Amino acid sequence: MTQTFLGMPAASPEEQPHTGGWRTNVEVPQDTLRWGHTFPEGAHKTLANTQMRRNLGHATRTIRNKRQLRVDEMPDWEDLREAAEAVKFEVASRLPELLEQFEANVTANGGIVHWARDAAEANRIVADIIKSKGVDDVVKVKSMATQETNLNEYLADEGITAHETDLAEMIVQLADDMPSHIVVPAIHRNRSEVRGIFLDRMGDAPEDLSDKPEELAGAARAHLRKKFLHAKVAVSGTNMGIAETGTVSIFESEGNGRMCLTLPDTLITLMGIEKLVPRYQDAEIFTQLLPRSATGERMNPYTSMWTGVTPGDGPQEFHLILMDNGRTKVLTDPIGRQALACIRCGSCMNICPVYQHTGGHAYGSVYPGPIGSILTPQLTQGLDDDDPVHTLPFASSLCGACAEVCPVKIDIPTILIHLRARSVDVKRRLVPDMWDVAMNVTAPVMSNGKAWLAATEGVKATRLIGKDGRIGALPFPASLWTRSRDLPIAPKESLRHWWKRTHPEGITPSRTATDAVDAAQPDVTEENR
Amino acid sequence: MDAKTAILARAREAISRSQQGRPVREVPRNYIRVGADAPGSEPVVADMVEKLEDYSATVVRAPKDAAILDAIDELLGDARSVVVPAGLPQEYKDAAARSGRTVHEDSRQEPIPTLELDRIEAVLTCSRVGISISGTICLDGEPDQGRRAISLVPDKHVVVLERETIMPTVPQAVDVLGQHPTRPTTWIAGGSATSDIELVRVNGVHGPRNLGVVIAH
Ligand code: SF4
Numbered sequence: 001m002t003q004t005f006l007g008m009p010a011a012s013p014e015e016q017p018h019t020g021g022w023r024t025n026v027e028v029p030q031d032t033l034r035w036g037h038t039f040p041e042g043a044h045k046t047l048a049n050t051q052m053r054r055n056l057g058h059a060t061r062t063i064r065n066k067r068q069l070r071v072d073e074m075p076d077w078e079d080l081r082e083a084a085e086a087v088k089f090e091v092a093s094r095l096p097e098l099l100e101q102f103e104a105n106v107t108a109n110g111g112i113v114h115w116a117r118d119a120a121e122a123n124r125i126v127a128d129i130i131k132s133k134g135v136d137d138v139v140k141v142k143s144m145a146t147q148e149t150n151l152n153e154y155l156a157d158e159g160i161t162a163h164e165t166d167l168a169e170m171i172v173q174l175a176d177d178m179p180s181h182i183v184v185p186a187i188h189r190n191r192s193e194v195r196g197i198f199l200d201r202m203g204d205a206p207e208d209l210s211d212k213p214e215e216l217a218g219a220a221r222a223h224l225r226k227k228f229l230h231a232k233v234a235v236s237g238t239n240m241g242i243a244e245t246g247t248v249s250i251f252e253s254e255g256n257g258r259m260c261l262t263l264p265d266t267l268i269t270l271m272g273i274e275k276l277v278p279r280y281q282d283a284e285i286f287t288q289l290l291p292r293s294a295t296g297e298r299m300n301p302y303t304s305m306w307t308g309v310t311p312g313d314g315p316q317e318f319h320l321i322l323m324d325n326g327r328t329k330v331l332t333d334p335i336g337r338q339a340l341a342c343i344r345c346g347s348c349m350n351i352c353p354v355y356q357h358t359g360g361h362a363y364g365s366v367y368p369g370p371i372g373s374i375l376t377p378q379l380t381q382g383l384d385d386d387d388p389v390h391t392l393p394f395a396s397s398l399c400g401a402c403a404e405v406c407p408v409k410i411d412i413p414t415i416l417i418h419l420r421a422r423s424v425d426v427k428r429r430l431v432p433d434m435w436d437v438a439m440n441v442t443a444p445v446m447s448n449g450k451a452w453l454a455a456t457e458g459v460k461a462t463r464l465i466g467k468d469g470r471i472g473a474l475p476f477p478a479s480l481w482t483r484s485r486d487l488p489i490a491p492k493e494s495l496r497h498w499w500k501r502t503h504p505e506g507i508t509p510s511r512t513a514t515d516a517v518d519a520a521q522p523d524v525t526e527e528n529r
Numbered sequence: 530m531d532a533k534t535a536i537l538a539r540a541r542e543a544i545s546r547s548q549q550g551r552p553v554r555e556v557p558r559n560y561i562r563v564g565a566d567a568p569g570s571e572p573v574v575a576d577m578v579e580k581l582e583d584y585s586a587t588v589v590r591a592p593k594d595a596a597i598l599d600a601i602d603e604l605l606g607d608a609r610s611v612v613v614p615a616g617l618p619q620e621y622k623d624a625a626a627r628s629g630r631t632v633h634e635d636s637r638q639e640p641i642p643t644l645e646l647d648r649i650e651a652v653l654t655c656s657r658v659g660i661s662i663s664g665t666i667c668l669d670g671e672p673d674q675g676r677r678a679i680s681l682v683p684d685k686h687v688v689v690l691e692r693e694t695i696m697p698t699v700p701q702a703v704d705v706l707g708q709h710p711t712r713p714t715t716w717i718a719g720g721s722a723t724s725d726i727e728l729v730r731v732n733g734v735h736g737p738r739n740l741g742v743v744i745a746h
Contacts, residue, residue, distance in 0.1 A: 063728070086554060103533075166725070191726055245710040253722050262681055299660075312636075312640065328540050332546050
């Protein structure tokens with residue numbers, strides 16, 4: 001694998017006078033799904049990065065708490081999740097016909113639909129459209145799909161500059177950095193670093209720029225305003241496409257999305273083929289689940305929905321690229337295909353103790369955290385021993401909290417175990433050097449009764465396998481244990497659950513006692529009840 | 530084989546392996562579709578106001594006619610120039626012109642060029658539907674709401690929300706919007722904001738920094 005090192009540049013201090021406050025220590029990879037390091041290598045590196053850990057810890061805690069507040073407001077949250085899960089199961093089950101229906105409706109409304117088998121084909125289509133418009137400069141809305149295809153680097157090689165217009169993506173881009181979170185990609189940077197990045201790289205940043213977030217956002221506004229007003233072509237991803245009507249949507253906060261979707265003459269939207277919902281009505285489910293899950297807001301400030309082109313309003317040429325890039329491979333797996341339901345809200349990474357401690361760059365992919373651990377190896381089919389992504393399903397203490405918060409009810413722990421089994425089948429070898437990392441990150445969960453309650457749900461998932469005696473009985477870290485001995489199947493019920501069930505109201509188990517007993521369970525020595 | 534044929538063939542083959550006879554069930558819609566209170570009823574309006582103010586929008590509740598016009602003038606405040614969609618009710622346009630403001634009309638047929646729009650300080654539009662549970666206002670590009678660009682480029686957006694169009698739930702609003710699903714639709718929940726730097730909320734990045742709402746009774 002080739003990698004272009006675009007990190008801390010060799011430029012002299014005179015050219016980069018403010019770099020003292022920031023440095024880029026991650027390479028921009030050619031393949032953004034595989035950065036070339038394994039999770040253990042990445043984790044050890046980011047564990048040493050105190051700045052990243054501190055920032056991510058703060059960010060994930062804050063968003064997590066806000067999310068909880070907004071979820072608690074919703075008496076029908078579980079019903080919404082049920083509905084979302086059913087919609088996404090339907091999409092996976094009927095994908096070909098829904099895609100054809102979607103294409104027909106986009107076309108009927110004046111849009112132009114392209115299909116791309118993989119990232120390279122998608123990038124080529126985007127570049128060809130841009131070149132046909134005679135421009136070498138485009139504005140971009142933050143998008144995971146274009147991150148996945150490494151579109152910006154591809155366009156740069158073709159002589160086209162793609163300006164990221166989301167504040168966080170812009171910070172990442174200016175710093176030649178990689179995103180660390182799917183919703184707040186620059187959250188590993190603090191304000192003084194952002195100030196340094198702007199002063200060194202933004203060109204028109206005012207010399208007296210302070211590190212106040214309002215001033216920094218103001219500088220970004222001024223910097224981008226001209227670009228928005230003059231842009232001829234914009235590139236975006238999408239949060240949701242509606243098959244029944246051909247409608248496409250973007251959920252955002254800053255208004256940069258609306259600028260890109262509305263002002264240029266030509267709009268190019270790259271969409272993963274799984275991003276569909278069948279009916280317009282289904283929007284009522286996801287517009288409720290996504291904002292509350294992603295940023296803990298009742299609703300994100302701006303949501304745009306458009307269908308093909310509207311004469312006299314917005315871009316008069318609309319290209320939609322439907323991209324596979326491994327998604328149909330994910331779809332072949334009866335268990336793993338659930339990962340296609342992901343709406344990229346980030347809740348699973350905000351609650352994940354492993355993500356919080358090892359940082360967003362450890363996962364070696366644009367998809368970090370629990371969803372990254374199940375999606376990346378499936379998209380790349382990288383379960384071979386020599387593939388860096390094969391370690392990702394082991395990057396979990398299997399606490400199960402991710403499944404509890406996922407708005408579309410993706411059973412992440414079960415998929416982790418399943419992929420681990422697949423990986424072990426490929427090559428029966430276990431991952432070294434992971435024990436320390438794992439125990440450190442698991443400890444906070446074990447010392448928290450509520451989190452551990454969620455955790456034991458995950459352990460129960462191990463009951464799904466093991467009958468055939470496969471070694472993938474427990475994922476990492478317990479996998480290290482299973483190297484030398486057989487592992488009994490997890491009990492049907494944790495002590496905590498058993499206590500709740502068998503003890504009438506009013507008798508509460510002593511917190512310390514049950515926590516201690518529950519915490520002893522990952523070794524699963526309790527008998528099957 | 531072209532890309533479309535290839536992708537659809539892959540998808541069919543994938544599903545044949547992974548579906549394993551599992552049926553597609555009808556989507557269970559046990560979530561709350563219709564609110565306890567009627568659209569535009571007092572509790573729904575009060576909730577809407579609370580949610581809007583939570584987003585730091587400025588809200589004025591005005592009985593029909595004269596008070597609405599005063600509210601428009603008040604919310605436009607010290608803006609010197611205002612863009613309005615051509616289909617806006619004439620009395621609203623007149624209210625926008627009070628206090629010596631210059632009013633520019635915009636339509637799909639005669640759009641104001643973007644760079645000129647950038648020099649206009651405020652915009653006044655109507656709206657299609659409101660959602661009280663989240664304080665969201667939806668615009669669907671009809672002549673009284675205008676092109677998407679006009680409610681985006683000026684720094685201040687004043688929007689008139691008819692009381693009867695305030696729905697308590699998202700599904701009730703989607704039912705209304707779903708009658709014309711292909712119209713270009715914008716859902717607005719407060720002014721432009723970002724939390725990208727250390728999660729500190731900063732109001733006003735690229736979209737209008739000020740949102741004023743007149744709730745017309
Ligand atoms: S897996 Fe679920 S929780 Fe994680 S990002 Fe996707 S939708 Fe959100």
